Amino acid sequence: MITINRLTFFKFFIPFIILFPAFPAFTRTSGGRLGDIVMVGSAIGLMAIYLLFFKSSLKSRHVFYALIYFSIFILLICISIFIELEYISIRDLFEFHKPIYIILVFFLFSSVSWDTQTIKKYLVNVFRLVFVLSIIYALFEAFGGSLGNKVSTIIYKTDRPILYGKSTGSFGITYFFAVFMIFSSYYFFFKYLFERNKKDLIFYLLSLVCVLASQSRTMLIALLFSYLYVFFIYWSFEGLPHKKTVYIFFFLFIGIVFIIYQPILNWAERTYPYLYLGINALIEKGGVSATGGGSANIRYQQLLWVLENQFSIPLIGVGIGKSTGPQLESFYALYLYRYGIIGILLYVILLVATYLMSLKSYKKAIRDKDYGVAAFFISFSIFCFILPLTSVSSVITDQPRFVILYYGTIGVMVRYLYKNPKHLEELSENSPSY
Numbered sequence: 222m223i224t225i226n227r228l229t230f231f232k233f234f235i236p237f238i239i240l241f242p243a244f245p246a247f248t249r250t251s252g253g254r255l256g257d258i259v260m261v262g263s264a265i266g267l268m269a270i271y272l273l274f275f276k277s278s279l280k281s282r283h284v285f286y287a288l289i290y291f292s293i294f295i296l297l298i299c300i301s302i303f304i305e306l307e308y309i310s311i312r313d314l315f316e317f318h319k320p321i322y323i324i325l326v327f328f329l330f331s332s333v334s335w336d337t338q339t340i341k342k343y344l345v346n347v348f349r350l351v352f353v354l355s356i357i358y359a360l361f362e363a364f365g366g367s368l369g370n371k372v373s374t375i376i377y378k379t380d381r382p383i384l385y386g387k388s389t390g391s392f393g394i395t396y397f398f399a400v401f402m403i404f405s406s407y408y409f410f411f412k413y414l415f416e417r418n419k420k421d422l423i424f425y426l427l428s429l430v431c432v433l434a435s436q437s438r439t440m441l442i443a444l445l446f447s448y449l450y451v452f453f454i455y456w457s458f459e460g461l462p463h464k465k466t467v468y469i470f471f472f473l474f475i476g477i478v479f480i481i482y483q484p485i486l487n488w489a490e491r492t493y494p495y496l497y498l499g500i501n502a503l504i505e506k507g508g509v510s511a512t513g514g515g516s517a518n519i520r521y522q523q524l525l526w527v528l529e530n531q532f533s534i535p536l537i538g539v540g541i542g543k544s545t546g547p548q549l550e551s552f553y554a555l556y557l558y559r560y561g562i563i564g565i566l567l568y569v570i571l572l573v574a575t576y577l578m579s580l581k582s583y584k585k586a587i588r589d590k591d592y593g594v595a596a597f598f599i600s601f602s603i604f605c606f607i608l609p610l611t612s613v614s615s616v617i618t619d620q621p622r623f624v625i626l627y628y629g630t631i632g633v634m635v636r637y638l639y640k641n642p643k644h645l646e647e648l649s650e651n652s653p654s655y
Contacts, residue, residue, distance in 0.1 A: 227275040227333065231343045234271075234329075235629075238264050239351050239622045240391050242376045258315075261322055261621050268325040277332035283635055287327055291320040293567060297538055297560045305540035313541040316559075319619060323628050330632030337589040337637075344633055345597045348626070352405040356427045359388035359398065363434035387495075388434040392622060396614040399440035402431040403447065403607070404626070407600035414462050415592035436496040438517070439614045447607045460587035460595065520613065523547050524554040537561040552612035571631075576605040578634045585637065601630055 241263070243256030271277075298316050302309060333339070362373040363386055374380040378393040390398035406428035413421035432444055452471060456464055478485065489496065499515065526547055531539055538559040542549045549555040556565050579602035586595035611617050618627040 227271075227277070228339060228343045230271055230275065232347050234264075234267060235344075235347045235625060236351050236354075237267075238625050240354065241622075242391075243393060244376065245379045245393065246375060257621060261318060264621070264625075265318075265322060265325060268329045271329060272325070272332060275332075278334055279328060279332045280636075280639075283331050283639075284328070287324055287331075290567065290571070291324045294320045294560065294564065297564050298541070301538040301540050301559050304538075305545060308540075308544040310544045312543045316541055322621065323624055326624050326628045327632045330629040331635050333633075333636065335633050335637045337586055337591045337594055340586075340597075340633060340637065341591055341594050344630075345594050348597070349408070349593075352408065352428070353424065355390045355398075355401065356405070356424060356431055359390050359402070359431045359434065360427065362390070363388040363431075383495075387436050388431050390431075392620065394615075395435040396437040396440050396611070397617065397620055397623065399432050399435040399437040400443070400604070400611050400617055401623070401626075402428045402435070403440065403444055403611075404600055404604045406432065406444075407447070407603050408596050411461075411596035411599055412593055414467070415596060433493060433496070436493050437614070438496055438499040440611060441496060441500070443607045443610045446610055447603050450606055451603065458599070459584065461599075516614075519547075520551045520554065523549050523551065524557075527554045527558045531557065531561075535561045536563055538564065550615050552609075552616045555616055572605060572608060575627075575631055575634075576602055578631070578638060579605060581638055582634045598634075 238260065241256075241260040243260065245256060247256075272279075295317065298320070302313055302316075305313070335344075362369045365372070370385050373389065374384075377391055378384050378389045384395070387395055388398060388402075389395050390401065392398040392401065406425055409421045409425035409428060412418070413425060429444075432440060452468075455461060455467060490498075499517075527549065530546065535557060538557070538561045540546075540558060542555065542558050549558055552568075553565075556568065560567075579598050583595050583598040583602065586592075586598055608617065617623055
């Protein structure tokens with residue numbers, strides 16, 4: 222008989238939400254994807270049942286600060302809806318679910334007194350399984366020809382020619398999945414360096430293939446930027462192994478690329494034409510344009526539209542933006558229009574705090590000699606560092622599946638670090654230096 226207790230619940234909950242099938246071909250409606258609504262509704266229901274019936278240990282101070290943070294966003298949503306009241310739609314009202322969904326995720330993950338062993342068993346190993354399943358599915362999706370495309374359009378992504386032969390995973394959108402695979406690649410990369418398991422090296426390389434197979438130009442740039450970041454900080458982190466070897470291989474790789482760059486470009490043009498042509502056009506035109514086509518130009522034009530339609534001092538938002546103007550995508554345009562500078566500042570403050578907590582969590586895992594957990598947290602810190610760049614495409618952390626990873630991990634780290642104030646002071650004193 223299988224029993225689900227307060228910890229084994231996470232073994233079921235995390236894969237269920239991240240891999241939940243959307244069936245877009247059957248559930249697409251004028252108000253959005255019914256499959257996504259069912260997923261969010263199921264998640265909210267499961268979290269409510271857990272918090273009500275399982276023995277949890279929420280800390281009052283965590284509840285208090287979280288309620289203040291998310292209540293501000295609910296207030297900002299109310300203001301934006303009121304300003305655009307004449308254009309209000311059901312889709313606008315659906316925005317209220319985001320703060321509710323996010324705060325429940327935070328409460329769920331912060332209701333457990335996490336230590337290194339429980340994090341390894343009920344968080345990291347669960348995400349490892351999700352990473353592996355996502356890689357296998359994405360490779361079939363991208364390289365499985367018409368069968369791979371047919372299966373993927375039934376389960377996760379809309380049947381559009383532009384998505385044929387691309388990997389979108391369970392996210393159904395290329396850039397969401399590419400960010401998820403960037404996280405996966407770093408997790409397997411650091412785990413391989415720590416434990417030298419060849420399986421981790423294989424999954425690291427396959428994760429990179431999935432990033433390329435998404436053909437997301439923004440995410441490829443984000444991946445390269447993350448490598449640049451790791452190159453400059455790797456030497457400074459306590460406990461990271463094989464530092465000389467990593468730098469030798471890095472310079473060797475750069476040298477090989479420099480020597481055979483033309484065959485590489487020819488291969489990229491044949492294998493990933495959308496990715497190659499998009500980046501090539503961006504380079505040739507010298508950046509984005511207020512009149513040009515393509516996704517980069519369109520997002521730039523959306524930001525210009527928001528600036529033109531904001532208050533002179535844009536402290537708060539001026540609307541939801543689903544019924545008026547362009548369909549806003551990037552974090553910078555969407556958050557400025559909906560939440561104003563106040564919302565952007567709150568988001569950035571949380572992001573900076575999360576980045577710092579991930580570094581402290583990494584150090585704690587290193588001291589506990591659990592290198593799988595350490596690999597997860599240092600990968601999460603890289604994810605946080607490149608988030609401002611990956612958010613050019615969309616608000617990554619507002620995506621329902623990503624909420625589990627981002628806000629769930631925040632909840633875990635809060636309990637992992639803040640249950641022992643003396644230990645936290647020790648970690649702060651020995652934080653990584655750059």
